[in-house]
Amino acid sequence: AQTVTQSQPEMSVQEAETVTLSCTYDTSENNYYLFWYKQPPSRQMILVIRQEAYKQQNATENRFSVNFQKAAKSFSLKISDSQLGDTAMYFCAFGGSNYKLTFGKGTLLTVNP
Amino acid sequence: EAGVAQSPRYKIIEKRQSVAFWCNPISGHATLYWYQQILGQGPKLLIQFQNNGVVDDSQLPKDRFSAERLKGVDSTLKIQPAKLEDSAVYLCASSPAVSTTYEQYFGPGTRLTVT
Numbered sequence: 132a133q134t135v136t137q138s139q140p141e142m143s144v145q146e147a148e149t150v151t152l153s154c155t156y157d158t159s160e161n162n163y164y165l166f167w168y169k170q171p172p173s174r175q176m177i178l179v180i181r182q183e184a185y186k187q188q189n190a191t192e193n194r195f196s197v198n199f200q201k202a203a204k205s206f207s208l209k210i211s212d213s214q215l216g217d218t219a220m221y222f223c224a225f226g227g228s229n230y231k232l233t234f235g236k237g238t239l240l241t242v243n244p
Numbered sequence: 245e246a247g248v249a250q251s252p253r254y255k256i257i258e259k260r261q262s263v264a265f266w267c268n269p270i271s272g273h274a275t276l277y278w279y280q281q282i283l284g285q286g287p288k289l290l291i292q293f294q295n296n297g298v299v300d301d302s303q304l305p306k307d308r309f310s311a312e313r314l315k316g317v318d319s320t321l322k323i324q325p326a327k328l329e330d331s332a333v334y335l336c337a338s339s340p341a342v343s344t345t346y347e348q349y350f351g352p353g354t355r356l357t358v359t
């Protein structure tokens with residue numbers, strides 16, 4: 132069974148600064164996907180970024196980028212130029228061959244003005 | 245494109261009562277998921293449907309929880325009788341039948357409070 136670990140329950144960052152959220156996972160599969168989902172206080176879970184395990188290039192989406200280290204089973208999210216609207220719970224998730232998602236416990240990110 | 249719809253958004257019941265949640269997935273999405281998200285934790289999969297068949301219900305407490313997806317579209321999740329520990333947000337998600345990205349699309353959730 133896959134496990135996903137987010138070791139930072141809470142983090143805070145000043146507006147316009149950069150913050151990195153950590154995630155590690157454990158799996159015996161070779162082909163899989165990793166995701167970062169954002170859940171604002173309204174609770175709608177929104178996909179932030181996706182990484183295919185077979186791609187060595189790290190995914191980027193505007194201010195969001197990942198550092199994917201397959202051998203270390205590490206998948207961190209970097210948010211650049213943080214904005215107040217980035218305040219939310221962030222969940223790291225693993226998607227394997229059974230098309231199920233396994234989520235971490237989440238990191239509460241607060242962006243301060 | 246309309247997103248995943250869920251109702252009600254909030255529900256408060258007393259323990260031992262029954263409750264039902266409804267989900268309408270994105271049009272054309274064959275796979276539907278129900279998750280339970282307890283405060284401060286990540287979502288936990290309860291049941292996965294492919295069309296109107298159950299793919300995985302290994303984490304569904306079958307003595308009190310039931311779910312159905314008649315006609316392979318809408319789905320209903322029921323709890324009977326409810327316990328205090330069932331207080332959580334219940335999320336519905338859907339994905340296409342053949343997904344090359346494993347991505348799931350989530351609804352807004354139903355917040356259940358059991359008193």
